[in-house]
Amino acid sequence: MYKCDLDRLSEKIKTFSKFGDTGNGGITRLSLSDEALAAREEFCERLKKLGANIVTDDMANIYATIPGSENLPAILSGSHLDSVRQGGNYDGVLGVLSAMEAVETIVTDKIPHRHPITVAVWTNEEGARFEPAMMSSGVLCGKFKKEDMLNSEAKDIPGYYFKDALQKSGYKGSEENRMNPEKTAGLVELHAEQGPVLDAENKEVGIVEGVCGMVNYEFTMRGQADHAGTFPMKYRKDALYACAKVIDYLHENLDKLDEELVYTTGKISAHPNIHTIIPDEVKLTLDSRHKDPKVMEQVVEVIKNLPESLEKCTVEKKEAWARDTVYFNKKLVGFVEDSVKELGYTYKKMYSGAGHDAQYMCDAIPTTMIFVPSVEGHSHCELEYSTPENCLKGANVLLNTLLKMDEEL
Amino acid sequence: MYKCDLDRLSEKIKTFSKFGDTGNGGITRLSLSDEALAAREEFCERLKKLGANIVTDDMANIYATIPGSENLPAILSGSHLDSVRQGGNYDGVLGVLSAMEAVETIVTDKIPHRHPITVAVWTNEEGARFEPAMMSSGVLCGKFKKEDMLNSEAKDIPGYYFKDALQKSGYKGSEENRMNPEKTAGLVELHAEQGPVLDAENKEVGIVEGVCGMVNYEFTMRGQADHAGTFPMKYRKDALYACAKVIDYLHENLDKLDEELVYTTGKISAHPNIHTIIPDEVKLTLDSRHKDPKVMEQVVEVIKNLPESLEKCTVEKKEAWARDTVYFNKKLVGFVEDSVKELGYTYKKMYSGAGHDAQYMCDAIPTTMIFVPSVEGHSHCELEYSTPENCLKGANVLLNTLLKMDEEL
Numbered sequence: 001m002y003k004c005d006l007d008r009l010s011e012k013i014k015t016f017s018k019f020g021d022t023g024n025g026g027i028t029r030l031s032l033s034d035e036a037l038a039a040r041e042e043f044c045e046r047l048k049k050l051g052a053n054i055v056t057d058d059m060a061n062i063y064a065t066i067p068g069s070e071n072l073p074a075i076l077s078g079s080h081l082d083s084v085r086q087g088g089n090y091d092g093v094l095g096v097l098s099a100m101e102a103v104e105t106i107v108t109d110k111i112p113h114r115h116p117i118t119v120a121v122w123t124n125e126e127g128a129r130f131e132p133a134m135m136s137s138g139v140l141c142g143k144f145k146k147e148d149m150l151n152s153e154a155k156d157i158p159g160y161y162f163k164d165a166l167q168k169s170g171y172k173g174s175e176e177n178r179m180n181p182e183k184t185a186g187l188v189e190l191h192a193e194q195g196p197v198l199d200a201e202n203k204e205v206g207i208v209e210g211v212c213g214m215v216n217y218e219f220t221m222r223g224q225a226d227h228a229g230t231f232p233m234k235y236r237k238d239a240l241y242a243c244a245k246v247i248d249y250l251h252e253n254l255d256k257l258d259e260e261l262v263y264t265t266g267k268i269s270a271h272p273n274i275h276t277i278i279p280d281e282v283k284l285t286l287d288s289r290h291k292d293p294k295v296m297e298q299v300v301e302v303i304k305n306l307p308e309s310l311e312k313c314t315v316e317k318k319e320a321w322a323r324d325t326v327y328f329n330k331k332l333v334g335f336v337e338d339s340v341k342e343l344g345y346t347y348k349k350m351y352s353g354a355g356h357d358a359q360y361m362c363d364a365i366p367t368t369m370i371f372v373p374s375v376e377g378h379s380h381c382e383l384e385y386s387t388p389e390n391c392l393k394g395a396n397v398l399l400n401t402l403l404k405m406d407e408e409l
Numbered sequence: 410m411y412k413c414d415l416d417r418l419s420e421k422i423k424t425f426s427k428f429g430d431t432g433n434g435g436i437t438r439l440s441l442s443d444e445a446l447a448a449r450e451e452f453c454e455r456l457k458k459l460g461a462n463i464v465t466d467d468m469a470n471i472y473a474t475i476p477g478s479e480n481l482p483a484i485l486s487g488s489h490l491d492s493v494r495q496g497g498n499y500d501g502v503l504g505v506l507s508a509m510e511a512v513e514t515i516v517t518d519k520i521p522h523r524h525p526i527t528v529a530v531w532t533n534e535e536g537a538r539f540e541p542a543m544m545s546s547g548v549l550c551g552k553f554k555k556e557d558m559l560n561s562e563a564k565d566i567p568g569y570y571f572k573d574a575l576q577k578s579g580y581k582g583s584e585e586n587r588m589n590p591e592k593t594a595g596l597v598e599l600h601a602e603q604g605p606v607l608d609a610e611n612k613e614v615g616i617v618e619g620v621c622g623m624v625n626y627e628f629t630m631r632g633q634a635d636h637a638g639t640f641p642m643k644y645r646k647d648a649l650y651a652c653a654k655v656i657d658y659l660h661e662n663l664d665k666l667d668e669e670l671v672y673t674t675g676k677i678s679a680h681p682n683i684h685t686i687i688p689d690e691v692k693l694t695l696d697s698r699h700k701d702p703k704v705m706e707q708v709v710e711v712i713k714n715l716p717e718s719l720e721k722c723t724v725e726k727k728e729a730w731a732r733d734t735v736y737f738n739k740k741l742v743g744f745v746e747d748s749v750k751e752l753g754y755t756y757k758k759m760y761s762g763a764g765h766d767a768q769y770m771c772d773a774i775p776t777t778m779i780f781v782p783s784v785e786g787h788s789h790c791e792l793e794y795s796t797p798e799n800c801l802k803g804a805n806v807l808l809n810t811l812l813k814m815d816e817e818l
Contacts (some may be wrong), residue, residue, distance in 0.1 A: 106788045195639025212638065216684065225810055228673035228696045229621065229762030230604025235786070241660065247653035255642070264637035265649055267684040268677060275625065275676040275694035277789070285684035288635045322811070353638030377644070379636045380686070 001342055004395040008386045012097040015042065016081075026382025027089060031082035031124035031135075032060065032165040039093070040079045040121065040171060045120060046100060050107045056173030059136040059146070060166055062121040063177065066103055068162070068406070070114040076179065076187040076365075077398060078120030081355065083103065084128040087279060088384020090192040090391075094372060096121055098395035100189045105399055115185055122357045123171075129154050130162040131158065137357035140178055141364050179364070185409040186332055186366035189358040190398045192386050196377025197350065199269045204345040204393050206371025207336050211352045211359040212289040212297045213325035217303055219246055223313035225272060225280035234276055240270055242313035243282040246306065247385040250286065253302040258295045262353060263288035281332045291325050291351035309398050326359045329366035332405065336370055339400035345393050354379075366409075370397050410751055411520060411812065413510045413804040418713035419797045421506040424451065425490075426498040433793025436498060439493035439531035440544075441574040444759070448490045448502070449530065455509060456528060457690065459516045465582030468545040468555070469575055471530040472586065475512055477815070479523040483492065484814050485588065485774075486511065486807060487529030489766065493537040497793020499601040499699060499800075501812040503781060505530055507599045507804035514808055516576050522815045524594055530578075531766045538563050539571040546766035549587055550773050594818040595741055595775035598767040599807045601795050607785025613754040613802050615780025616745050620761045620768040621698040622705045624733035626712055628655055632722035634681060634689035645687055649679055651722035652691040655715065659695065662711040667704045671762060700734055700760035734760070735768045741777035741814065748809035754802050763788075775818075 010033055019039035020029030029035045040062065040191060047064035054064045065074060079095025097121040127133030130152040138144040150163035166172050193199075198206050221235030227306050247265055254263050264287045273280040288299045341348045352359075352369065361367045372394035375385040386394075428448035429438030434466025439446045449471065453463050456473035463473045469731030474483060491720050508528040515522060536542030539561040548552040559572035602608075607615050656674055663672050673696045697708045709817040717724055749756045761768075761778065770776045781803035784794040795803075 068553060145607070193639065194636050195641070196635075196644055197639075200644065212606060214638070225790070226605075226786060227603050227763055228675055229623070229671060229698045229764070230602065230606075230788065231671065231762075231786055232604070232669070233671060234668075235605055238673075240677060241656060244653040244656035247650060248657065251650065259643070260641070262638060262640065264647075264685070264687055266637055266679075266686050266688060267682050268649060268679050268688075269682075270675075270677050273676050273678075276673070277675050278673055279675060279677075287684050289638045304804050352634055354642075359577060374808070377635060377640055379639065381634070 002105060002109065002399050004105045004392060004399055006388060006392045008104065009097065009101045009392055009395055013089060013391065014096060014102060016093050020083065022086055022382060023237055024382050026086055026384065027083050028085050028087065029081065029083040030129040031126065031310055032169045036082050037169060043096065043121060050104055055177040056171045057177040058173060058175040059139050060123045060169055060171035061136050062171065063118050064117050065118040066107060068113050068115040068117065072115045073183050073185040074116040074118045075185050075402055076118045076120050077189065077402060078122065079189050079191060080122045080125035082124055082126050084126050084380050086382055087380055088382060090384050090386050091194065091379060092125055094192055094391060095190045098391065098398050101395045102399040102402055111403065113403065115277045115406050117402060124363065125357055127158065130165070133359050134355060134360055137360040141360040143360055181364045182316065184365050186329065186405055187358065187361050188332065188368055188370065188398060188401050189356060190370040190372065190394050191356055192384065193371040193374045194354050195374065198348060198371060198373035199375055199377060201282040201348060202346065203348040203373065204390060205340050205347040205397055207333060207340060207347050207349045208328060208352050208369035209333055209349055209399055210291060210328050211326040211355065212291045213293055213323060214287065214289040215296060215300060215322040216320040218288065218318050218320050219284045220316040221246065221282045221313045223280050224278065228276040228278060233280060237312045238278050239282040239313050240279040242310040242315060243268070245310040246284060246315060249306055254299060257298050258290060258292065261288065261290045261299065263340035269283055278371065289353050294327055328362060328368040332366050332368035335401045335404040335408070336368055336397060339397045339404060343396055343400065345397070370394055370401070411514060411518065411808055413416070413514045413801060413808055415797060415801045417513065418506065418510045418801055418804055419803040422498060422800065425502050425506060426459060429492065431495055431791060433791050434689065435495055435793065436492050437494045437496065438490065438492040439538040439595045440535065441578045445491050446578060452490065452530060454503065456767065459513055464586040465580045466586040467582060469578055469580035470545050471580065471691060472527050474525050475516060475525040477522050477524040477526065481524045482592050482594040483525040483527045484531050484594050484811055485527045486534050486598065486811060487531065488598050489531045489534035491533055493535050493789050495593060495791055496789055497791055499793050499795050500603065500788060501534055503601050503795065503800060504599045507800065507807050510772070510804045511808040511811055520812065522812065526811060532764055537702050538565065539574070543764055543766050543769055546769040550769040552641050552769055564689060583660045590773045592665050593774050595738065595814055596767065597741065597777055597779065597807060597810050598765060599779040599781065599803050600765055601788070601793065602780040603788035604783065607757060607782035608784055608786060610757060611729040611755065612757040612782065613799060614756045614806055616748050616749060616756050616758045617737060617761050617778035617780055618742055618758055619737050621700045621704055622732060623696065623698040624705060624709060624731040625729040626693065626695040627727050627729050629695045629725040630655065630691045631721045632689050633687065635683040635687045637687060646721045647687050648691040649688040651719040651724060652677065652693055654719045655693060655724060658715055663708060667701065667705050669700060670697065670699045670708065671702055678736045698762050702734055728798050729809060735771055737771060737777040738775035741775050743816070744810045744813040745777055745779055745806060747755060748806045748813060752805055754806070779803055
């Protein structure tokens with residue numbers, strides 16, 4: 001089994017943590033910001049030194065390719081370099097750095113390989129400044145219209161658009177450089193788990209079989225606004241009380257379903273939201289995910305059965321959006337599993353609850369993912385952390401998976 | 410029994426509804442705004458025609474006084490002319506208009522009276538633009554420091570202060586014109602009920618015995634922010650779920666107490682309030698009111714017994730503020746009751762759930778209030794309505810109460 005180098009990988013993590021360093025253990029590295037451009041420059045410089053040929057496409061995705069011994073489609077690995085505001089040093093960047101480390105190992109150790117191997121950096125995965133998330137993989141795979149994406153307005157600067165950031169970045173290349181399914185054998189993306197499961201169960205690697213299906217709903221409870229001091233309880237129509245009952249109902253009914261089901265009521269707004277007035281309208285979001293479409297059907301059934309009236313308020317439910325479960329390529333999942341087993345690591349087969357570029361790429365080319373444990377599951381925050389040892393193990397699995405793909409595809 | 414005139418009172422209501430008319434059946438007449446100043450001008454003009462002497466004090470409170478036949482302390486009646494944004498045509502102004510109508514009746518019908526009778530307009534009762542509510546009665550009665558009030562900043566214009574509005578109004582008078590307890594025999598304030606009780610119980614007049622005591626609390630539930638898609642339910646600390654349990658707890662326990670108790674969870678905020686993140690902090694307000702201090706003690710006991718931890722989140726409770734029950738002057742309440750009975754109106758003895766200038770004045774001089782039914786209890790909104798007939802009945806009770814005070818005090 002081939003192995004990557006702990007010191008080399010640790011140095012990469014340390015160096016890249018400087019780009020956008022918040023001073024509190026994390027980074028703010030919004031897509032195509034100065035901090036993100038500095039990280040891209042460092043990436044390109046290092047890959048060039050390894051003999052890679054670098055091109056960018058019209059969405060500023062970067063492809064750094066080392067040649068193979070035969071004229072074959074490329075094998076891809078990569079992730080994103082952008083972060084959310086006050087994010088951590090692992091989400092996304094770890095996938096880029098471990099692909100860099102795998103390639104560095106292949107080059108340094110002169111490991112023979114037939115296919116060209118490409119390290120890819122996808123632009124704007126987080127969607128933290130320009131919505132939506134997974135913007136560029138979405139454009140490549142036909143999920144989003146490029147024109148709409150170019151006109152995505154910055155959340156913080158009115159009149160500043162994604163196309164402006166793209167133009168200014170110097171990384172805007174040609175459309176013909178886009179990942180071409182006919183010239184690409186497959187993709188493996190390594191990522192921090194962003195959840196506590198591997199850490200809690202003391203597993204070293206996550207073998208990712210797919211991405212959970214999900215539904216998103218918005219509930220609106222409508223009652224009547226009246227004076228807090230003068231309106232007797234028996235006449236009240238309190239939309240916030242109705243909302244509490246909706247939350248109770250969801251827990252009571254969804255908790256009965258599969259234990260791997262997750263659901264979140266993350267966003268609430270009350271109107272008029274004044275302490276002396278009974279709320280007349282409350283909105284609440286629901287996000288629910290599971291790998292099994294049958295469980296997701298049960299979730300939708302529970303939502304459909306939510307009473308239309310609670311505490312004398314009306315309850316309206318509206319599906320905001322949904323995605324079906326994404327199943328990764330079985331052959332590639334098998335290469336990951338074989339690599340993990342040969343390396344002797346503990347592992348868990350799992351579905352990703354979070355969205356990743358890989359879930360869009362999966363529509364176009366054989367794709368899979370590898371998860372590295374996140375300590376205590378912290379994600380999208382400065383506390384985000386994966387141990388150097390586990391990062392190395394992930395990189396080793398990635399390296400051997402790439403080599404198995406090289407051999408078998 | 411003396412009686413006011415329905416047409417005359419209706420004309421007053423109609424005319425004053427024009428000052429700040431929103432075009433939707435209500436008014437926006439923020440304190441000392443151009444609309445409020447127009448209403449004040451109309452008030453002064455009409456009172457002057459009735460032979461009143463008009464002075465203003467340093468908080469721009471207006472005192473329009475018709476002389477009595479003897480050198481005695483003045484009898485006061487009045488309320489406020491300002492409204493909330495998109496408020497109604499009755500809250501406050503009805504108390505001013507019925508006092509005007511009572512004085513007009515006394516003057517026109519040449520009803521003999523010994524005391525001077527003053528119609529008062531208190532400045533900034535609503536606190537809708539410059540906080541706090543009941544600002545000027547609060548200053549007069551020592552509840553608020555004048556200096557602090559002068560420096561109250563407009564909610565909508567940074568750098569614009571109450572003192573600026575006061576200066577610009579032209580109604581700023583001398584401190585020595587303030588209501589002087591030694592020269593004032595008592596105060597009766599007529600007001601719309603702002604609640605549905607009289608309307609629902611089909612009563613024509615509310616005999617107000619006092620103002621309910623109240624407590625205000627802020628609850629803070631703290632959990633842990635994690636990714637909606639990756640964090641298993643069993644590890645979650647969802648502060649919004651804990652908040653739903655707090656709302657349930659309050660209903661479960663407070664509903665057992667007296668049926669006249671009211672409590673409201675009107676304001677909620679969740680952090681980070683993003684639909685894909687489990688809320689780590691939720692704040693919720695509680696406002697609870699009852700006339701009986703013993704019931705309020707039970708409310709505080711229930712709050713004290715609220716578990717410190719719910720759904721693995723901490724629950725913190727903080728008293729924001731409280732007021733004791735205010736008891737109106739028994740003799741004056743008796744005059745109101747006698748008047749109501751002599752006039753043959755149906756009535757209900759009650760405590761005000763809302764705050765009024767009268768509750769502060771009560772500390773300084775004998776004070777009471779009269780309530781007129783609010784149709785369906787609508788208040789602080791454009792739907793606010795009291796029938797002309799009930800307004801007249803209220804004015805008749807006010808007139809006769811003033812005359813009883815004139816006779817007995």
